[in-house]
Amino acid sequence: xxxxxxxxxxxxxxxxxxxxxxxxxxxxxxxxxxxxxxxxxxxxxxxxxxxxxxxxxxxxxxxxxxxxxxxxxxxxxxxxxxxxxxxxxxxxxxxxxxxxxxxxxxxxxxxxxxxxxxxxxxxxxxxxxxxxxxxxxxxxxxxxxxxxxxxxxxxxxxxxxxxxxxxxxxxxxxxxxxxxxxxxxxxxxxxxxxxxxxxxxxxxxxxxxxxxxxxxxxxxxxxxxxxxxxxxxxxxxxxxxxxxxxxxxxxxxxxxxxxxxxxxxxxxxxxxxxxxxxxx
Amino acid sequence: xxxxxxxxxxxxxxxxxxxxxxxxxxxxxxxxxxxxxxxxxxxxxxxxxxxxxxxxxxxxxxxxxxxxxxxxxxxxxxxxxxxxxxxxxx
Amino acid sequence: xxxxxxxxxxxxxxxxxxxxxxxxxxxxxxxxxxxxxxxxxxxxxxxxxxxxxxxxxxxxxxxxxxxxxxxxxxxxxxxxxxxxxxxxxxxxxxxxxxxxxxxxxxxxxxxxxxxxxxxxxxxxxxxxxxxxxxxxxxxxxxxxxxxxxxxxxxxxxxxxxxxxxxxxxxxxxxxxxxxxxxxxxxxxxxxxxxxxxxxxxxxxxxxxxxxxxxxxxxxxxxxxxxxxxxxxxxxxxxxxxxxxxxxxxxxxxxxxxxxxxxxxxxxxxxxxxxxxxxxxxxxxxxxxxxxxxxxxxxxxxxxxxxxxxxxxxxxxxxxxxxxxxxxxxxxxxxxxxxxxxxxxxxxxxxxxxxxxxxxxxxxxxxxxxxxxxxxxxxxxxxxxxxxxxxxxxxxxxxxxxxxxxxxxxxxxxxxxxxxxxxxx
Numbered sequence: 001x002x003x004x005x006x007x008x009x010x011x012x013x014x015x016x017x018x019x020x021x022x023x024x025x026x027x028x029x030x031x032x033x034x035x036x037x038x039x040x041x042x043x044x045x046x047x048x049x050x051x052x053x054x055x056x057x058x059x060x061x062x063x064x065x066x067x068x069x070x071x072x073x074x075x076x077x078x079x080x081x082x083x084x085x086x087x088x089x090x091x092x093x094x095x096x097x098x099x100x101x102x103x104x105x106x107x108x109x110x111x112x113x114x115x116x117x118x119x120x121x122x123x124x125x126x127x128x129x130x131x132x133x134x135x136x137x138x139x140x141x142x143x144x145x146x147x148x149x150x151x152x153x154x155x156x157x158x159x160x161x162x163x164x165x166x167x168x169x170x171x172x173x174x175x176x177x178x179x180x181x182x183x184x185x186x187x188x189x190x191x192x193x194x195x196x197x198x199x200x201x202x203x204x205x206x207x208x209x210x211x212x213x214x215x216x217x218x219x220x221x222x223x224x225x226x227x228x229x230x231x232x233x234x235x236x237x238x239x240x241x242x243x244x245x246x247x248x249x250x251x252x253x254x255x256x257x258x259x260x261x262x263x264x265x266x267x268x269x270x271x272x273x274x275x276x277x278x279x280x
Numbered sequence: 281x282x283x284x285x286x287x288x289x290x291x292x293x294x295x296x297x298x299x300x301x302x303x304x305x306x307x308x309x310x311x312x313x314x315x316x317x318x319x320x321x322x323x324x325x326x327x328x329x330x331x332x333x334x335x336x337x338x339x340x341x342x343x344x345x346x347x348x349x350x351x352x353x354x355x356x357x358x359x360x361x362x363x364x365x366x367x368x369x370x
Numbered sequence: 371x372x373x374x375x376x377x378x379x380x381x382x383x384x385x386x387x388x389x390x391x392x393x394x395x396x397x398x399x400x401x402x403x404x405x406x407x408x409x410x411x412x413x414x415x416x417x418x419x420x421x422x423x424x425x426x427x428x429x430x431x432x433x434x435x436x437x438x439x440x441x442x443x444x445x446x447x448x449x450x451x452x453x454x455x456x457x458x459x460x461x462x463x464x465x466x467x468x469x470x471x472x473x474x475x476x477x478x479x480x481x482x483x484x485x486x487x488x489x490x491x492x493x494x495x496x497x498x499x500x501x502x503x504x505x506x507x508x509x510x511x512x513x514x515x516x517x518x519x520x521x522x523x524x525x526x527x528x529x530x531x532x533x534x535x536x537x538x539x540x541x542x543x544x545x546x547x548x549x550x551x552x553x554x555x556x557x558x559x560x561x562x563x564x565x566x567x568x569x570x571x572x573x574x575x576x577x578x579x580x581x582x583x584x585x586x587x588x589x590x591x592x593x594x595x596x597x598x599x600x601x602x603x604x605x606x607x608x609x610x611x612x613x614x615x616x617x618x619x620x621x622x623x624x625x626x627x628x629x630x631x632x633x634x635x636x637x638x639x640x641x642x643x644x645x646x647x648x649x650x651x652x653x654x655x656x657x658x659x660x661x662x663x664x665x666x667x668x669x670x671x672x673x674x675x676x677x678x679x680x681x682x683x684x685x686x687x688x689x690x691x692x693x694x695x696x697x698x699x700x701x702x703x704x705x706x707x708x709x710x711x712x713x714x715x716x717x718x719x720x721x722x723x724x725x726x727x728x729x730x731x732x733x734x735x736x737x738x739x740x741x742x743x744x745x746x747x748x749x750x751x752x753x754x755x756x757x758x759x760x761x762x763x764x765x766x767x768x769x770x771x772x773x774x775x776x777x778x779x780x781x782x783x784x785x786x787x788x789x790x791x792x793x794x
Contacts, residue, residue, distance in 0.1 A: 079423075079424050080418070080423035080424055081423055081424040081425050081751070081752075081754075082424055087749075087751065089749070089750050089751065091750060095750075100748075100749065100750045101673060101674050101748040101749070101750070102673035102674075102677075103750040108750035108751065109752070110751065123750070125749065134593065134594075134595075137309075137505045137506070138505070138506050138507060138508065138593075139502065139506060140495055140498075140502055140506040140508040140509045140512075141491075141494045141495060141497075141498045141502060142498050142501055142502050158491075158494060158498070159487070159488065159491075160486050160487065160488045160489075160491045160492060160494055160495070161417070161486050161487015161488040161489075161491075162485070162486055162487070162508065163427045163428065163487065164506075164508055164589070166424070166427045167427060167428065167590075167593060167596070167744075168593050168595070169595070170594070170595035170748055171748075171749060172424070172425065172747050172748075172749045172751065174424075175424050176417075176424060176427065176487065177416070177487070178416055178417050178418030178422070178423070179415060179416035179417075179418040180415075180416060195488075196370075196416040196417075196487070197370075197416060197417065197486070197487025197488040198487060198488060199487075251595075251748065254594055254595060255594070309504030309505040310504065311504070311505070312503050312504035312505050312506070312509070312510060313503075313504055315510045315581075315585065316503060316510065316513060318577070318581050319510075319513055319514055319517055319578060319581050322574040322575075322577045322578050323517060323521075323574065323578070325574055326521075326570055326571060326574035329567075329570040329574075330567055330570065333563060333566045333567055333570065334563075334566070335562055335563055336563070337557070337560050337563040339554075339555035339557070339560070340560060340563045340564060340567060342555070343527075343528075343554070343555065344524065344528075344567065347520075347523070347524045347527060348520060348524065351519070351520040351523055351524065352516070352520055355516050355519070355520070356493075356496055359492055359493045359495070359496060360493045362483070362489070362492065363489070363490050363491065363492055363493045364490075366413065366489050366490035367490040369410065369413050369414065370413050370414070370488075370489075370490050
């Protein structure tokens, strides 16, 4: 009995010693991964602000300048289903927004070369930075989190690539790095480059908006269909629009309370030639 | 008449209590702790049962808790070691 | 307690190693080697080497995970039947089922690691555990599976103690040394205490087992944007599938071992008959759940539900669905029921055939749970396309080979039957 006890004691000590040796062999950056988290950007601008966006589907001509400029600004690599963090759907006017989840694939596409086409309207979608985000709830490591100023941020150093947030997002707003992304020709130094195996999404250009600038997509839109600002500020463009225009959100019943509102007040899309002949 | 006022008051009370509980629940994420409790309670009952099981053989109790410690510890340690090894490949 | 000669035939796996064993192990190692190479490709080139994409983000690895969690339920189900319901006729297969639980839980955990984009960061699941466990269903699942694994191993160890004490001089020198090492503080007469402890373990592991598969189901069923995932019935639905597939696997293992080692008298036909009848009943309950699920998705359901149900019934998944349902679940279940009504004798060949088809069908069913829902997003985008690649098939085959390897090694190291029970 005492022999067995001594043997076990030595084994426990040996195992402990091995653990200490192993730990000292860990490269420094591994230990750094366990250090206090750093967010993907500057510190939140505080609870007084609530960033939101307004997109005018009446004015949108589907040129996709928002998509390309976002891709360039944020060093976004190509993804299997999406070009960038913004998707622009070409919708038939026969299918109103309340029916978007009944739209068969023939009626909508992100692959088109010249727009606006007659009889089509354009619905652009990116991360809505919801107030009650499902993605934040399900993340097992807290790699995505809602900052105080309303932006749902990503911490690329913490993401383990489980893709649960992608599963939870009702709006398919997130993309995944299915491989090591090719470095862009002129990377924007303000936005971190992501490794393979992490999720990414629109950040409302957090590196710009927290410095008082506008997101790149808002600046790039040639028809001014996109608006951005602080929903808590009565003078901001988004608050003034929302106080005076009829607006809607996508799939409100999901209870996520998106912070991207749609209006339809700008120049109307080109009418469908056949339809307008029928009705006259 | 009085019963209608009473019912109205009860309804109002129910709604205000309900909505504050719902708000607290949404903020604190208490769901997760309830789910954890569903796991921890049987485990705790088991640990107490083993502590007090008769006929008393203390070495059995010792082995049980040692095994729990070694296996949970091995689980944690194993994940850590696997992470280090995978870092070398990725 | 002393070993008796009339039960020595139960030690056959420990005393005899034939050529077939080495050939089998070689084949398993070959498959595992291929899987290892596939994992290397995946780790260095990223998850893009699989068929997954931004629309269909989860595929074979996740369905494989659910499958292995499912068959792991057999162990506690049978142990509970024996210890709590005193169904002693299932004693001969208790340890076979527990060993299955061990192998399959380990493979379930591996399947999840295979699916991660950054598996080198998997320890973060523990680092940030306290911060996130209040909200994330994935963490509830990890806690449940870890606890279930720890308790199953503990239970297996306690049930092995007496056997190891009896056998340590009977099974060769290296096994004897191993058994002695694994028997600290052994005393004669500890069996009574251990038996009480095992009884308590059986009773406490049962609710944990329920919670394991419920938390797995909740990973999917708490998401409102996923038609045919969202809903309250997912917990019981998954558990019924788990028990069905678990019992089916135990039947196959029991019949195979019975044949390989000549244990026809030890594992009597009544045992197979009981397991088969139970499996037929759970399979019937599973068909009830499937019917309820699709009726809910079709009667007056919102468009997204109908679209996903149509994808199963008439779309690109229809061959898979109808094939697995008719030939994998419907026909085998009713064949078993008809056979049970018509004759008192159990038809062992039919039992094995039905079990194999049911396990296969339920593996396919897990894929049908995961994939079609993702291919029909709520946004007006193209339907998702998912075609698994050689990497995914290799890794899935690898998990099955590794499970078989773990099981076979267990068979060779420890007695797969409860020797002490036989000597009583």
